[in-house]
Amino acid sequence: MPLGTGAYRRANRSLTQTRHLFENVRQIHRERRLGWIALVLTVLFFVGAEWHTFGVVRSAFGDRDLATALLALLFALVLLTLMSGSVLYQACRFGFLERVPMDHTERFPGVRQLVRRDDAPSVLMLIPSYKEEPAVIRQALLSAMLQDHANRRVVLLIDDPPESSGAADSPLLEAARRLVDELDWEFDAPRRGTRQLHAAMLDGFGRGESVPLWRTRLQEEIETTREWLECLAETERVNSHTDALFVDRVLRICSSDLHRMADVVSTESSAGALVMWSGRLRALFDVELSRFERKQWVNLPHEANKAMNINAYLSLVGKAWAFDADEQDQLFLTETVTERADLVVPDADYVVTLDADSILDPHYVIRLVGQMELPDNERVAVIQTPYSAVPGAPTSLERVAGATTDLQYIVHQGFTHWDATFWVGANAVLRMSAIRSIATADVERGWPILRFVQDRTVIEDTESSIDLAASGWQLHNVPDRLSWSATPPDFGALVIQRRRWANGGLIILPKLLRCRRRLSGATFLLRGHYLVSPAVSNTAVLLLVLGPFGAVFQTFWLPLCAVPYFWIQHRDLRRLGYRQAEILRIWSLNLLLVPVNLAGVSKSLHQAAIGAKTPFARTPKVEDRTRIPRLYIAAPLVFAISAVISAWLHLQNGFGMDTAFAFITVGLLLYAMFVFVGPRAAFDDLLRPNGQATNAKDDPEELPELTDRAA
Secondary structure, three states, rough: OOOOHHHHHHHHHHHHHHHHHOOOOOHHHHHHHHHHHHHHHHHHHHHHHHHHHHHHHHHHHHHHOOOHHHHHHHHHHHHHHHHHHHHHHHHHHHHHHHOOOOOOOOOOOHHHHHHOOOOOEEEEEEEEEEEHHHHHHHHHHHHHOOOOOOOEEEEEEEEOOOOOOOOOOOHHHHHHHHHHHHHHOOHHHHHHHHHHHHHHHHHHHOOOOOHHHHHHHHHHHHHHHHHHHHHHHHHHOOOHHHHHHHHHHHHHHHHHHHHHHHHHHHHOOHHHHHHHHHHHHHHHHHOOEEEEHHHHHHOOOOOOOHHHHHHHOOOOEEEEEEEEEOOOOEEEEEEEOOHOOOOEEEEOEEEEEEEEEEEEHHHHHHHHHHHHHHHHHOOEEEEOOEEEEOOOOOOOHHHHHHHHHHHHHHHHHHHHHHOOOOOOOOEEEEEHHHHHHHOEEEOOOOOOEOOOOOOOOOOOHHHHHHHHHHHEEEEEOOOOOOOEOOOOOOOHHHHHHHHHHHHOOHHHHHHHHHHHHHHHHHHHHHOOOOHHHHHHHHHHHHHHOOOOHHHOOOOOOHHHHHHHHHHHHEEEEEEOOOOOOHHHHHHHHHOOOHHHHHHHHHHHHHHHHHHHOOOOOOOOOOOEEOHHHHHHHEEEEEEHHHHHHHHHHHOOOHHHHHHHHHHHHHHHHHHHHHHHOOOHHHHHHHHOOOOOOOOOOOOOEEEEEEEEOOO
């Protein structure tokens, strides 16, 4: 898709809308007032609905109708579950509104102090990758390499098996290896130019040369590097909304920064100021890029998940290693002294983790590390900006799934206000001393290994958040949108992602309960709800639609309970740049995902029962669609058919509200199946005989070889 097309313009327009959610403080105050109105109405309507329900309970006990009483109590519990989700969302929204960035001069108070320091803290940027497309990795690497922070290293952690057997896998591995060398070579010209200028400037000022001379040379070098970036932006292929974002929010932003730097330099009259700006220019391109493949070494962990890919490299940091081989010619690493080392991994003050399908704003590291370096933040272990969806998505599924991601951005900002932050793993800045403090020793295949990030569940970032909190560390979200991550392009890929997200919360819950006394009431409630909501909320929705509540359901309070929640969420979606009807599409997608979420919960229960870990299933990014397991096509259809039967029975019994709710549910489910799955894909995947070939990518959790469990 060439530059200037309609899709590219729409993507850029959406980008502009989402940079700043509020234009002035008055809008924030207005949203707070409306939020209080919504919260009061929610509580009022909920109390009315529960009063009606307990009236049914009293009447049933009076008539000695135990079945109706128990049914009404179950309905009250379902209602309590759903309303708690509504109230907690609104509480998080209040926290978000308290933290909305408006004053640009005070938003990142640590940056100015960090820029003035000669000894910038060392930053190690790790990008774990498993069978990713080179174009996807390239954007993540470039967004990391172009960070405006000195003293940083970027390492691509390639997790593909060293000897890939698949016809499609071997080219991906070779391309990932080659990409690192190509990008390092591409940066060589601006790296050498800015290094030479800085060294010559220091030497020149030492010899007493004039400021105007070096000001002119610095301006020329700034213009040269800016032209290099502009050339990179102009030649970048823009085939998707993600490409548009990368060009707009990484390459163009860097170019604009250099333009502003040139304007400032033109007014400088002191040698010290010119040296400072020359150092910042050099730092932009003076980045070390390398790659590492843990599966080449027999004594490093090989367990197939992102956490252990990161853990393998973290165990090497700050040490020197020699290469050795055993009798079977298997390579292993031995710790040694620097003089004899084949591999030296420098220590780091901070570690940045970045998914290979994510993109960072060029100011991400300097702003977040700047805040970590402030005197009051010594106990902050993790700081991040929860990722946003890439705007301008071309399909309904990507747009609606992205809307749910952006709503979660608001929730996570609210978590920080209530001191209930969770690490969301697509990107984060980690304090090295903090993650070392929670490391545990283990043995794998007879070799000792270290776990800095726990991999007991497939939501390793969530469990590590509880570990850090239990050790007295804090987590923090910065209220700016400085990172973006791709949304699954088809329903099969979305199934894998959301099933993984729903798996693990119940296993982690006991850890939270054990550290209950360390947490405030609000912190405990928010973190506890976050862990159990995939189980209880989806079960509650299923019971609400299919439960035989009959007369218990017949109260005008029930639909009123949902109105404030949907109204306030609709306002948030509009503020985030989404369309008027997106709230209905989100509800239809959530109904479609109920079986998916419950399947993830069932895997948690299965793991708790037998003790075996659930294999980590990465979200595939393929040109063709990912095959949908039959369960997730059949289950919504059964759900819809059951809702139709329920509606018919309620209609026969004169339960009008039950009937209306059931038919609305059917309509939303059928809409979701038609729009988000598609009739052709649904029939192909539902009716395809086992073993029959298909162009669609299979579910990696159902095919063990795709998760590389044998490696």
